[in-house]
Amino acid sequence: MNMLYLSVRQGSEKARIWQICDELLARNGVPPSGREVADIYVAEGGNQGTGFTQYSHWKKEYLARQEQAAPREAILLSPGTVTFRSMSVTADGTIMLPADIRRAMLLDEDGRVTVSVVDGELRVISPMVAVRQLQRRTRELVPAGTLVSDELIAERRQEAEAR
Incomplete structure (x- = not known):
């Protein structure tokens, strides 16, 4: 190993x-x-x-x-897609997610997810997929070739000089 x-x-x-x-x-x-x-x-x-x-x-x-x-x-490093399928919710509210769905969600062994209900639709997202979505949205906000770290350093220097 x-x-x-x-x-x-x-x-x-x-x-x-x-x-x-x-x-x-x-x-x-x-x-x-x-x-x-x-x-x-x-x-x-x-x-x-x-x-x-x-x-x-x-x-x-x-x-x-x-x-x-x-x-x-063999290893999903980005979220996958699984087509619609029928599943059951037990009387106590439990939903069993098959392995292919858990893999497509990039779900860790600890099974932690975030859920929301929008217009009656249950949405379940794993932490890894949430991070990937946030990274993608953040990249869209920053122009290509721009280093946010350089901008932050410049702002901090301006603040320090202003004191």
Whole structure:
């Protein structure tokens, strides 16, 4: 098994969080959820935000390596489409989503989603798809070739000079 934590600076917080991710992956056979990783890291005295942030970096690297090792069709890195189908809602309100739908939604193992109802239509979105949509919308706001970071630095310098 390829241990990703060995590719980062040893002894760092990043290395420890990546090691937690690698160990959970090795033990369970599936990538861990951000919640699992953050809970373990916080129990060790770490910061929850750092745990989630480094987990997302680990997962991105893990998926990139998986994509290199497997055909592109095997791993969905962008949202997919599933045609309409009939499903049932149990009396207690539970909906079971088949694996192909969960994959198309880029749904993590932790199963967290955000839901809304618009004109009687239930809309369910995974955090990954929500981030992708936000990234796409943000890119549309910034002219090509523009670095938002350069604009921010220029604004901060102007503010500092004005003081």
